Amino acid sequence: MSGGRRRLTALRAWFDDRVGLLSEAERLGRKKQVPIHRHTIWYYLGGMTLFLFIVQVVTGVLLLFYYRPNAEGAYESIQFLMTDVHFGWLVRSIHHWAANLMIFTLFIHMFSVLLLRAYRAPREMTWFTGVVLLGLGLTLGFTGYLLPWNELSYFATTVGTRIVGVVPGVGGFLLRVLRGGRDVTGATLTRFYALHTSVLPGLVILVLGLHVYLVQRHGMSVPPEVERDEGPRRSIPFLPDFLLRDLVGWLAALAVLAALAAYFPAELGKKADPFASAPVGIKPEWYFMFMFQTLKLLPAYILGFEGEAVGILGFGLAGLVLVLVPVLDRPAIRGERTRLFMWVGVAMIVYMVALTIVGYVVSPKA
Amino acid sequence: MDGEEHREPAGRQGEPPPRSGANRREVINWILGIGAGGVAAAVFYPIARYIIPPEEAQSAANSVALSVKPDDVKPNSGQIFKFGNKPAILIRTPAGDLRAFTAVCTHLGCIVEYRPDLSQIWCPCHNGHYDLQGINVSGPPPKPLVQFDVNVQGDRIVVSRGQAA
Numbered sequence: 216m217s218g219g220r221r222r223l224t225a226l227r228a229w230f231d232d233r234v235g236l237l238s239e240a241e242r243l244g245r246k247k248q249v250p251i252h253r254h255t256i257w258y259y260l261g262g263m264t265l266f267l268f269i270v271q272v273v274t275g276v277l278l279l280f281y282y283r284p285n286a287e288g289a290y291e292s293i294q295f296l297m298t299d300v301h302f303g304w305l306v307r308s309i310h311h312w313a314a315n316l317m318i319f320t321l322f323i324h325m326f327s328v329l330l331l332r333a334y335r336a337p338r339e340m341t342w343f344t345g346v347v348l349l350g351l352g353l354t355l356g357f358t359g360y361l362l363p364w365n366e367l368s369y370f371a372t373t374v375g376t377r378i379v380g381v382v383p384g385v386g387g388f389l390l391r392v393l394r395g396g397r398d399v400t401g402a403t404l405t406r407f408y409a410l411h412t413s414v415l416p417g418l419v420i421l422v423l424g425l426h427v428y429l430v431q432r433h434g435m436s437v438p439p440e441v442e443r444d445e446g447p448r449r450s451i452p453f454l455p456d457f458l459l460r461d462l463v464g465w466l467a468a469l470a471v472l473a474a475l476a477a478y479f480p481a482e483l484g485k486k487a488d489p490f491a492s493a494p495v496g497i498k499p500e501w502y503f504m505f506m507f508q509t510l511k512l513l514p515a516y517i518l519g520f521e522g523e524a525v526g527i528l529g530f531g532l533a534g535l536v537l538v539l540v541p542v543l544d545r546p547a548i549r550g551e552r553t554r555l556f557m558w559v560g561v562a563m564i565v566y567m568v569a570l571t572i573v574g575y576v577v578s579p580k581a
Numbered sequence: 582m583d584g585e586e587h588r589e590p591a592g593r594q595g596e597p598p599p600r601s602g603a604n605r606r607e608v609i610n611w612i613l614g615i616g617a618g619g620v621a622a623a624v625f626y627p628i629a630r631y632i633i634p635p636e637e638a639q640s641a642a643n644s645v646a647l648s649v650k651p652d653d654v655k656p657n658s659g660q661i662f663k664f665g666n667k668p669a670i671l672i673r674t675p676a677g678d679l680r681a682f683t684a685v686c687t688h689l690g691c692i693v694e695y696r697p698d699l700s701q702i703w704c705p706c707h708n709g710h711y712d713l714q715g716i717n718v719s720g721p722p723p724k725p726l727v728q729f730d731v732n733v734q735g736d737r738i739v740v741s742r743g744q745a746a
Contacts, residue, residue: 277631299635302627466620473623 243431244454251449252441254331258457259464260324261430266465267317268423270472271355272416274310282362284408286401289364290486297483308476314356316472318502321352329540329560332547333436339541341433344426346538351419356500358411364404369487370497372407373399378510381523400489439552498574505567506530508574533563644741647671651733654679659695659702664740668692669729671740674713675700679733681740682715682726693726702726 231238249258281300283292296303325345328334334342361372376399380390395402451457499507509530513522536543536559546553642665649660649671659672661684670684672695682702684692691706701718702711709720716725730743 277628280632301630301633301635303631305627306631469620469624 241454245452247434247453248450249435249453249457250437251451254438254441257327257331258435259461260320260327262461263464263468264317264320264324266468267313267320270313271310271317274306277306278310279412284405286364286404289362289404293363293483304480305476308480309472311481312472312475314359318352318356321349325349326560326564330557331438334541335547338433338436341426341429342541343538344422347422348419348426351415353502355411355415356502358407360500361404361407362411363483364487365484366487366494367484369399370493371499374497375499378527381521381527383524501571504574505570508570644739647738647740649738650736651738657697657700661692670695670702679731679738681729681731686722687724687726688722
């Protein structure tokens, strides 16, 4: 052993004797086994989402160095960031693209868990926390979208928050709380800023900590089909084998992010003007498109109820079903061979993909 | 660093067979290390440059016309005005002369004021005194205040960066 490495080992031992977290993490990592089978690829999605979240935290904190959260200065501060600050365009574009990729990997992660039925006992809590994380991710996307205070984000937020207003009974109240007033104004901006930069990230870190702890506690779920297979079971240790493969994926993701940021930098558009007509083609971020399109297709009244209210209620119920999948999937709990909820998942995917395509292709202007 | 020990055997061809496996491992470790260093540099260099604020355009103002009329500045008084993007102080001495100085104390950068009771420019932060020429006469200030030229053109006071130091 050379002198430098010896000193490093001694330093590590010094800290380990006093803190011990590193050796404890290493012990757990070496003990944990990751099963190898034909569906192993899906095990990487959670880690990929975690990596993108870390990218969001780092670039988000960097954006705070220059962002000014008020209606008078927000747009100008982003303009300054994009034109005068060294690598400002890069930091903002990576934040923009990593957000989109994170939502994408969140969806893929959730649907892979659903289709492989990894939510079965004793992993119900892992599923619940996961669905909560998806909701928090979507809310982060929605609140962050307003912060540049440009025309598109202003009207998308007006439309998006309006949806809350159709909730029967308390809609008007909820709308006022969400907007910080009757309309989308500078008060909405500071409200969304507080949510986007402190409340939601704090909640994500709490729930994510629980989620990762549960994954560690229960180990990776093996799909029932694979469990029934004959033949020897293969697995690799999490540390170092699986983690190194994870790192290769993260490195690739970083390269993709850099390329997207360089070739398709985040746009800024025109400054929001509450007294100007909404521009043509207002549409939400792609991950809200299927809901947006559904609400557009619903008739004004369904059985005497407002069409929008019915739509919102429908999505609320679908969300509730999604959360409760581990409890509702009775046959799987009894250990029967059933694919009912696999088909429910497939139906959800088909619906979301179809409506998203309709939103972009069939009626781009309507 | 133990770099030299690693690099030398790696570059040498035809090592005896028992050591070649270890050498190959070391070469791979070096390549991985360089790659990881490159990624780290590609991440941390933009972040460092990002945090360093961009250079502001220096105020090019060489002279400024004040909104106050010469007659409104009473003897033995002073007032702060903006010279470019820095504060400056205009005083009229008890003898009636108009003078202007930078208002930034040379000690720790507080903004000075005129003390009619002492007929001095005074910094309230650490009790620094300057005389009517801007010379630091007592307290912690290490240097005099920079003086500007004051010209009265009819009804206007024009302050300019001049040779009067």
